[in-house]
Amino acid sequence: MSCDSVAADALIVGAGPAGAATALALRRAGLPRVVLVDRQRRSRFRIGESAVPTVGTALGRLGLPRDLEPLGHRPYHGNLSVWGGATAAIGDFLRRGLGHGWHLDRAAFDAWLRAEAIAAGAEVVSPATLVGLERRGDRWSARLVGEAGVVSASARFLVDATGRRAAVAARLGARRRLHDRLIALATVTPSPVNARLVGHSAVEAVADGWWYAAPLPDGRAIVTLMTDDDIARERRFRDPEIFHRAWAETTLLAELAAPAIPAEIAVFPAFSQHVDRAGGSGWLVAGDALIGFDPLTSSGIAGALDDGCAAADAILRSLSDGADEAAAGAAYAQRAQSTLRRYLTERRAHYAAERRFGDQPFWLRRHQRAFARSSSQLA
Numbered sequence: 001m002s003c004d005s006v007a008a009d010a011l012i013v014g015a016g017p018a019g020a021a022t023a024l025a026l027r028r029a030g031l032p033r034v035v036l037v038d039r040q041r042r043s044r045f046r047i048g049e050s051a052v053p054t055v056g057t058a059l060g061r062l063g064l065p066r067d068l069e070p071l072g073h074r075p076y077h078g079n080l081s082v083w084g085g086a087t088a089a090i091g092d093f094l095r096r097g098l099g100h101g102w103h104l105d106r107a108a109f110d111a112w113l114r115a116e117a118i119a120a121g122a123e124v125v126s127p128a129t130l131v132g133l134e135r136r137g138d139r140w141s142a143r144l145v146g147e148a149g150v151v152s153a154s155a156r157f158l159v160d161a162t163g164r165r166a167a168v169a170a171r172l173g174a175r176r177r178l179h180d181r182l183i184a185l186a187t188v189t190p191s192p193v194n195a196r197l198v199g200h201s202a203v204e205a206v207a208d209g210w211w212y213a214a215p216l217p218d219g220r221a222i223v224t225l226m227t228d229d230d231i232a233r234e235r236r237f238r239d240p241e242i243f244h245r246a247w248a249e250t251t252l253l254a255e256l257a258a259p260a261i262p263a264e265i266a267v268f269p270a271f272s273q274h275v276d277r278a279g280g281s282g283w284l285v286a287g288d289a290l291i292g293f294d295p296l297t298s299s300g301i302a303g304a305l306d307d308g309c310a311a312a313d314a315i316l317r318s319l320s321d322g323a324d325e326a327a328a329g330a331a332y333a334q335r336a337q338s339t340l341r342r343y344l345t346e347r348r349a350h351y352a353a354e355r356r357f358g359d360q361p362f363w364l365r366r367h368q369r370a371f372a373r374s375s376s377q378l379a
């Protein structure tokens with residue numbers, strides 16, 4: 001941080017994919033002062049590395065290259081799965097006419113998006129955390145705290161892109177609706193994985209949830225157990241030996257990524273959620289803060305980039321001369337509502353396809369009627 005006050009047209013809190021994409025789209029459209037604030041991640045472990053093919057469309061819309069291989073990422077052709085039966089199945093994107101996605105070095109990908117936003121003229125205040133917020137007339141006044149002390153920021157428009165915590169929306173009275181209690185327990189394999197996993201991700205349903213593996217650009221893989229937080233506690237899955245034993249009991253996963261006692265198990269919240277308001281006068285919410293997807297869909301990154309483009313459109317409409325801000329906000333909320341409904345239907349169908357463990361708590365919860373109908377109002 002190099003200054004103690006900033007004035008912006010748009011102040012974006014959170015510089016993950018949603019925040020960086022919003023900043024980039026706003027700058028490309030010519031909005032003069034766009035400021036990104038990020039507190040920086042504490043964890044050195046970055047998760048979320050499989051980007052589905054639609055990510056290319058979103059990158060293209062942002063004026064970014066669709067070919068990420070020169071940046072060190074690797075093509076992602078589809079999924080191997082043991083789901084709904086004991087036999088492994090292959091689902092290739094190409095056969096479905098989708099092209100391919102990308103297996104990302106996630107930290108490098110996020111840093112690249114941020115660098116593109118800066119190159120397009122966005123300013124970054126980081127590390128800094130938003131600690132205070134007030135509406136003064138038609139501007140926001142924010143207090144940010146970083147290593148160099150307190151920075152005041154003022155802005156015409158505010159964006160919450162803080163990820164699943166929706167930190168800004170929560171300050172403004174929006175409420176988070178949690179749809180489940182899914183968490184991810186993740187580790188990285190110590191050595192390179194089976195060549196069959198290269199270019200693919202693997203998913204395997206088990207009694208307590210499901211396992212996921214994806215190759216990393218360095219040849220190793222990320223291996224993750226997805227389960228509910230209470231089940232993880234009860235079954236003590238954070239214990240490296242218990243985690244290893246459960247991994248060794250898988251069939252496809254154990255074949256593709258040799259089970260090892262993990263040196264480190266990182267835990268991430270992975271629950272599906274949404275906020276009950278997509279925004280209000282002078283503010284809106286984007287990315288995971290707006291809707292957090294189940295990692296089973298691998299659609300969080302593409303969704304966050306799409307949100308960035310949609311958020312930038314809504315902001316530009318709201319700030320233009322003679323704008324009808326209410327109409328721009330309503331259109332943005334309508335889009336979010338449709339995305340949420342579509343997502344909840346897909347999520348129900350994915351889990352309904354696995355019936356082998358229907359008497360286990362993880363699956364019982366997902367087969368209940370309430371799982372399909374969980375509150376989906378987003379205004």
Ligand SMILES: Cc1cc2nc3c(=O)[nH]c(=O)nc-3n(C[C@H](O)[C@H](O)[C@H](O)COP(=O)(O)OP(=O)(O)OC[C@H]3O[C@@H](n4cnc5c(N)ncnc54)[C@H](O)[C@@H]3O)c2cc1C
Nearest residue numbers: 014016017018039048050130162163184287288298300301
């Ligand atoms: C276990 C797991 C696996 C996943 N796997 C995939 C996958 O394979 N493919 C896929 O597409 N998606 C995946 N996802 C989802 C994907 O990672 C997210 O959808 C994506 O990161 C959302 O981007 P975002 O910008 O909305 O939020 P984030 O990436 O969470 O970024 C939020 C940013 O806000 C900052 N921030 C937070 N609070 C504050 C504050 N108060 N002040 C300042 N800054 C703040 C944080 O430092 C962070 O940089 C996965 C998610 C999980 C949990």
